[in-house]
Amino acid sequence: GAGVSQSPRYKVAKRGQDVALRCDPISGHVSLFWYQQALGQGPEFLTYFQNEAQLDKSGLPSDRFFAERPEGSVSTLKIQRTQQEDSAVYLCASSLRRGSYEQYFGPGTRLTVT
Amino acid sequence: SQQGEEDPQALSIQEGENATMNCSYKTSINNLQWYRQNSGRGLVHLILIRSNEREKHSGRLRVTLDTSKKSSSLLITASRAADTASYFCATVNSGNTPLVFGKGTRLSVIA
Numbered sequence: 078g079a080g081v082s083q084s085p086r087y088k089v090a091k092r093g094q095d096v097a098l099r100c101d102p103i104s105g106h107v108s109l110f111w112y113q114q115a116l117g118q119g120p121e122f123l124t125y126f127q128n129e130a131q132l133d134k135s136g137l138p139s140d141r142f143f144a145e146r147p148e149g150s151v152s153t154l155k156i157q158r159t160q161q162e163d164s165a166v167y168l169c170a171s172s173l174r175r176g177s178y179e180q181y182f183g184p185g186t187r188l189t190v191t
Numbered sequence: 192s193q194q195g196e197e198d199p200q201a202l203s204i205q206e207g208e209n210a211t212m213n214c215s216y217k218t219s220i221n222n223l224q225w226y227r228q229n230s231g232r233g234l235v236h237l238i239l240i241r242s243n244e245r246e247k248h249s250g251r252l253r254v255t256l257d258t259s260k261k262s263s264s265l266l267i268t269a270s271r272a273a274d275t276a277s278y279f280c281a282t283v284n285s286g287n288t289p290l291v292f293g294k295g296t297r298l299s300v301i302a
Contacts, residue, residue, distance in 0.1 A: 081233070110289055110290070112290075112292075117294075118294055118295075119279050119281075119292030119293050119294050119295050120234070120279075120290075120292050121292070122289040122290065122291065125289050133288075133289065136289070168233060168234070170234075178222070178239065178283075179224070179236045179239060180234075180236060180290065181236070182226075182233035182234040182235070183233050184232055184233045185232075185233055
């Protein structure tokens, strides 16, 4: 079956541009997570949705980061006025149940800010 | 911030050998999970062990958990070149909190 998909796979943005990253979770999965992974590091939590409700956004590094999941399926992570330190791989994961049990990850979007 | 710390950071072994990776964490947990990440790809869930479990097996994988020492180990037996990847432990503090990952162990299996 189809796994988690993310688009675009690669994005190059000039500093100051806005970007939008899309995540299509596995159909029927209740929970959706966004993580940021810097080069050579483990993923770090950004935000978590249960259906359309954003239950935790404590990991978002600044108010330039915004995520939504309006219909409880597809999610978009938006970064406004990108900075060089935003360069990273952004991973999306979904989980069948509420909470952090087995998570299924997408391939990620590699964002490079020049 | 990252809770888990994997050890070693990098490991290189010959095909057929066993690989052992360790993970230490700081706070109490609900469960601990191990994930694999191939270069440039997403993470793949390998195994989950609950805080009341001490050992778990899945195929060539064996995971142990010592909550008194706040540590876990992942053993891959009879390694294959295809096992070359980064391996991450991730902890969950309670049912509705996100995964907290370590920095990972880069495993290279040489054919």
